[in-house]
Amino acid sequence: MNRTIRTASLAALVLVSGAAAAQDPNFTRNLAATCAPCHGTNGKAIPGAGQVPLAGEAQETIASRLHEFRAGTRPATIMHQIAKGYTDEQIKQLAAWFAAQKK
Amino acid sequence: MLNRRDFIKTLGATAGVATLGGCAGGASKARGHVVVVGGGYGGATAAKYLRLWSNGSVDVTLIERNTEFISCPISNLVISGDKALADITVSYEGLRKWGVRVVHDSVLGIDAEKRTIKLEKGGEINYDRAILSPGVDFLWDQVPALKSADAQAKILHAWKAGPQTVALRKQLEDLKDGGVYALTIPKAPYRCPPGPYERISVIADYFKRHKPKSKVIALDANPEVTSKKGLFTKAWDELYKGIVDYRPNSELRDVDVANRTAILEFDKVKADVLNVVPPQRAGDIVAKSGAKLANGRWAEVDWLSLESVNAKGIHILGDSTLSAPLMPKSGFMANQHGKVAAAAILNLLAGEAPNPEPFMTNTCYSFVDAKNVIHVASVHRYDAEKKTLIVVPGASGVSAQRNEIEAAYAIGWAKNIWADALA
Numbered sequence: 407m408n409r410t411i412r413t414a415s416l417a418a419l420v421l422v423s424g425a426a427a428a429q430d431p432n433f434t435r436n437l438a439a440t441c442a443p444c445h446g447t448n449g450k451a452i453p454g455a456g457q458v459p460l461a462g463e464a465q466e467t468i469a470s471r472l473h474e475f476r477a478g479t480r481p482a483t484i485m486h487q488i489a490k491g492y493t494d495e496q497i498k499q500l501a502a503w504f505a506a507q508k509k
Numbered sequence: 510m511l512n513r514r515d516f517i518k519t520l521g522a523t524a525g526v527a528t529l530g531g532c533a534g535g536a537s538k539a540r541g542h543v544v545v546v547g548g549g550y551g552g553a554t555a556a557k558y559l560r561l562w563s564n565g566s567v568d569v570t571l572i573e574r575n576t577e578f579i580s581c582p583i584s585n586l587v588i589s590g591d592k593a594l595a596d597i598t599v600s601y602e603g604l605r606k607w608g609v610r611v612v613h614d615s616v617l618g619i620d621a622e623k624r625t626i627k628l629e630k631g632g633e634i635n636y637d638r639a640i641l642s643p644g645v646d647f648l649w650d651q652v653p654a655l656k657s658a659d660a661q662a663k664i665l666h667a668w669k670a671g672p673q674t675v676a677l678r679k680q681l682e683d684l685k686d687g688g689v690y691a692l693t694i695p696k697a698p699y700r701c702p703p704g705p706y707e708r709i710s711v712i713a714d715y716f717k718r719h720k721p722k723s724k725v726i727a728l729d730a731n732p733e734v735t736s737k738k739g740l741f742t743k744a745w746d747e748l749y750k751g752i753v754d755y756r757p758n759s760e761l762r763d764v765d766v767a768n769r770t771a772i773l774e775f776d777k778v779k780a781d782v783l784n785v786v787p788p789q790r791a792g793d794i795v796a797k798s799g800a801k802l803a804n805g806r807w808a809e810v811d812w813l814s815l816e817s818v819n820a821k822g823i824h825i826l827g828d829s830t831l832s833a834p835l836m837p838k839s840g841f842m843a844n845q846h847g848k849v850a851a852a853a854i855l856n857l858l859a860g861e862a863p864n865p866e867p868f869m870t871n872t873c874y875s876f877v878d879a880k881n882v883i884h885v886a887s888v889h890r891y892d893a894e895k896k897t898l899i900v901v902p903g904a905s906g907v908s909a910q911r912n913e914i915e916a917a918y919a920i921g922w923a924k925n926i927w928a929d930a931l932a
Contacts, residue, residue: 491888
């Protein structure tokens, strides 16, 4: 196999794996459902149960808090550990999704 | 007139047509009938989310033998006298409001070929996809003296919340000051890794406050505390010196029921209240379904869909599964299994592949006394190469120390997860 062909097949491989990684249309909905046991279904926490609701909060607020938790600059009992499970892109998606939910 | 069976058959037929027609995107394209067996943390969550995420386009029947949901998490506080059974009991009415057909019956068998489930009272039901979420059943063969119902009524497990929880509370109330409570803990894996250590902690707290001469003995089959070791042992040292006696490598062989004595390999331990958490395996219906079990105990599933690796169309959730690495058998995890399965089933019923990147989170809060809590948390994501979920590097940990703030969060978590599954 000469170099050009090898490069070409590599490029094809990258393309194929890129296609396989196409995100499920409900990826963010599913991701946000990991938060629901604490923050309520669709971010609507039970009032008075001491957990923070996320539904309808400003997108920038949710995103910046998650970044602060991840960086360890915001006091937390648990969110500093959980926030490390998500990438910048996923934080953006989560924040947009919760902001779009009805309060 | 259309009886239920015919009605469901008709639904099944419609589903076939819709599946053939449906190709692109959107969960609301999903049509069909999903039967969920077991209305605990996994099954109830799956039933609700199938309705929520399909906008009601998928029919869901939940088969559950109990008429109310009683939570295992927080049940140790009923045993310690800090909560009542009513505080951990939730109605199934909320699921009915979502349009879930809730049937209180027992399942005798499931036929993966014919896609039918046989009920004790209600005949046979057809399904397009089935979810089995029965929790655990006990390996009584490994504690032979406890095989009879009569023996099980005397030496309690209280490892499924309900009448056993109340009965264990009663035994502790009747215990004289100066009595001994002993708990046996099976080798991992078992339901709720920190549960036994929470139980001995809150019972020690009850003794400290009400029966200060009494003792707690933990006979652990494991070589060490299996969850939150540092935080639990610190609590026992600092709060329960002279009360808690923790003994590792102490595997139960059998029980002398009349004398409430735990029989170990080289030792016998007599107690006034003996509480045995027996070794466990996947619930009976999973064992009977033909689904592949690892070591005859836990169901092997495809982690993208929670479908059994061999019994097609049967998805298995929660404690019954052979856990992915560092994934505990917890109510929180069962909730997450329920959601990943619901999303995958809706895709499959619409003719789509399951989401290739599922995520799951876990948190187990444990009380070390009536007011202080410790947690362990982790975020898990699917790894396509390993074909299982792995903990996202760095995204796990435990509480810095036991604290009162998290006691409020723990109760708030319980209320939110109960609503997430059932309201």
